[in-house]
Amino acid sequence: MGEEEKHNVEQEKPCGYNINDNADLLAEILARLDGRSLCAAACVCRLWGAVSRKDAVWEALCNRHVSSSATDSSFPGTRTVVAALGGYRRLYRRCVGPIFDRLASSGDHGPQSSAVAAAAAARLSLSLFSIDCYERLSVGGRQRPSSLLFLGSAVDVT
Amino acid sequence: MELMGNGGGRVNQEYPMGKRKTMAMEQDMDAGMDELLAELGYKVRSSSMADLAQKLELLDRAMGNSSALDDIFLSHLASDSVHYNPSDMSRWVDNMLSELDAPPSATFPSPSVVDLSPINVSSWLGYPAQPSLSIQSDCGSDSHLGLESREWKRIRTASSSADCSGGLIRPSEVVYSSAMPMMMVESDHEAGIRLVHALVACAEAIQEENYKSADAIMKQITFLTSSQHGAMRKVGVYFAEALGRRIYSLHPKQDHYLDSAFSDILQMHFYETCPYLKFAHFTANQAILEAFAGHRRVHVIDFGIKQGMQWPALMQALALRPGGPPSFRLTGIASPQSDNSDSLQKLGLKLAQLARTINVEFEFRGLVANSLADLEPYMLDVEPEVIAINSVFELHGLLALPGAIEKVLDTVRSLRPRIVTTVEQEANHNADGFLERFTEALHYYSTLFDSMDGGSDEGSPEKLMSEVFVGRQICNVVACEGFERTERHETLEQWMLRIRGAGFESVNLGSNAFKQASMLLALFGRGDEYRIEEKEGCLTLGWNNRPLIATSAWRVAGAGDGVEAAR
Secondary structure (H helix, E strand, O other): OHHHHHHHHHHHOOOOOOOOOOHHHHHHHHOOOOHHHHHHHOOOOHHHHHHHOOHHHHHHHHHHHHOOOOOHHHHHHHHHHHHHHOOHHHHHHHHHHHHHHHHHHHOOOOHHHOHHHHHHHHHHHHHHHHHHHHHHOOOOOOOOOOOOHHHHOOOOOO | OHHHHHHHHHHHHOOOOOHHHHHHHHHHOOOOEOHHHHHHOOEOEHHHHHHHHHHHHHHHHHHHOOOOOHHHHHHHHHHOOOOOOOOEHHHHHHHHHHHHHHHHHHOOOOHHHHOOOHHHHHHHHOOOOOOOOOOOOOOOOHHHHHHHHHHHHHHHHHHHHOOOOOOOOOHHHHHHHHHOOOOOOOOHHHHHHHHHHHHHHHHHHHHOOOHHHHHHHHHHHHHHHHOOOHHHHHHHHHHHHHHHHHHHOOOOOOOHHHHHHHHHHHHHHHHHHOOHHHHHHHHHHHHHHHHOOOOOEEEEEEOOOOOOOOHHHHHHHHHOOOOOOOEEEEEEEEOOOOOHHHHHHHHHHHHHHHHHHOOOOEEEEEEEOOOHHHOOHHHHOOOOOEEEEEEEOOOHHHHHOOOHHHHHHHHHHHOOOOEEEEEEEOOOOOOOOHHHHHHHHHHHHHHHHHHHOOOOOOOOHHHHHHHHHHHHHHHHHHHOOHHHOOOOOOOHHHHHHHHHHOOEEEEOOHHHHHHHHHHHHHHOOOOOOEEEEEEOOEEEEEEOOEEEEEEEEEEEOOOHHHOOOOO
């Protein structure tokens, strides 16, 4: 009797919402993660992997880092340029992530503390990203782009 | 009495190195020979016991300290040396010590270099604020230096008093003794100082055209360099090579085509591993960006296009500027290469491709010129547009040709550019006197190598190539003369005078450039040793209080903001 009731109750309750039901909503949620968590999320299942690969998710992540007020006016322009240069995911992986990591570990006050500094970091990231993209345009050029090697090398903590 | 005092004393007598014990003994002795030692067969004057003890300590240190060259030394001692009868202990010790010291005392034929008073060493090698030398970072304090120098002097007097050495050893004899790699064992730090002194001594010898002794010192330098590591070693290696080239007049047959292609590759690696070129590009770009604000047709003339690494960032910034991107023309000037237009064309295509992806209207022209002085205004084909002229490390080469720099600055002015950005090394490597030039270069490149030292990419091929890049500059400054010496760096002040004199006025680089550059430098670990400074509107990047490169911006004097280019 109790079980039956429980079963009826479950059936009548509005269906438990599953996070996987709506990809856009999932994207909204994942977009609030930080870089590492987002990468981990991408490994969960195929759906999550696909959603995490959406550039919009990474765009939100990048913009959050920047907390940009400076680039607001050219927002749509920025998106076009970044997309053309290789997308926000690559931007984060190659530039924004390492830059903010490095600045946070070396500086006493990370760029998050000041909007101006964050905007400067964003501009710097974009500049370095464009150089990286340029290197990749190998018209019989170099094998691997290396202008960002200095970001990849370990921070000297002496 | 002797027996009584000697219960323990007798044992100590056999090892007279304990200074304190011998001092105690001295009180019991008569003047004249020490009786106790005499019983053992040693003739030692009591009054000289303390001195002898010290010398024996030194000798012990020299022989006992681990060094890779120990075996060589000991075998030499076993086979070649002539020793005095050890019963005359003072003479014997002097003899041993002089064996060890013959090389160093002979390698400084000019007494001026021998003066190792603490003041000279530290002030010569270090920059005022730093107690540490610009070459080695792990040295002791000044007082430590002083102690070492006094010790060195004492050893030297010992050697000159010894009979076997008989006065100053001539360079020809040095050839022999430096083949025997022996030296008072010293810390790396002292060896570093010796290396620097040897380098300067060699340069002095060359200045006096005393090539024989210069050659002798070269061997010393090679030996000293081999025991060094890190930045000091690189300094030793490259300066030694440069000095060698000068002494033996070794000028490799210059294949200009191969040379400039190779040098481009090297510069590329230098770009990757160090912040200097990036700093140059970012600060210059910021100035150009600001000068282009509000204009719809812009033209950049790059005096040394190389791989075009400066321009993607500018194009991106132009693409994102409020109001949208202008139409962007780039004229790149390159030196002739064997596959002439091909590489320049490819470069243009690459840049055009990038411009297309970010939607910037772009046009590229490549010009090949042997020298910037060959440029005429008509070649640059200017339209009604705003012009920026950019020169990164391209101007100093013009100083090798009389009249060239004036002509180029004239050409630049006649183009009526909105802004001219120049980046140059902040050093005076263009003095007429060789020695002056040499010591300046030694300071500068030591600091540079110091800054390049110790990253996690040490020993990687990129690092090596960047070092070769710097090494070639060193070779040029030291070993070349006349038209071949193209690395004629001058200080920011000298350039400011020159450019002002040609009818330009300086444009402040502004805080945006400063901030961006500072942030860029923060990304290169060791950010607190790099220093960005503002100097009369120009920005300099330096290492530990020594500025190394300087960016400056200019416009035609009197032009003001009234000059309106076509919109």
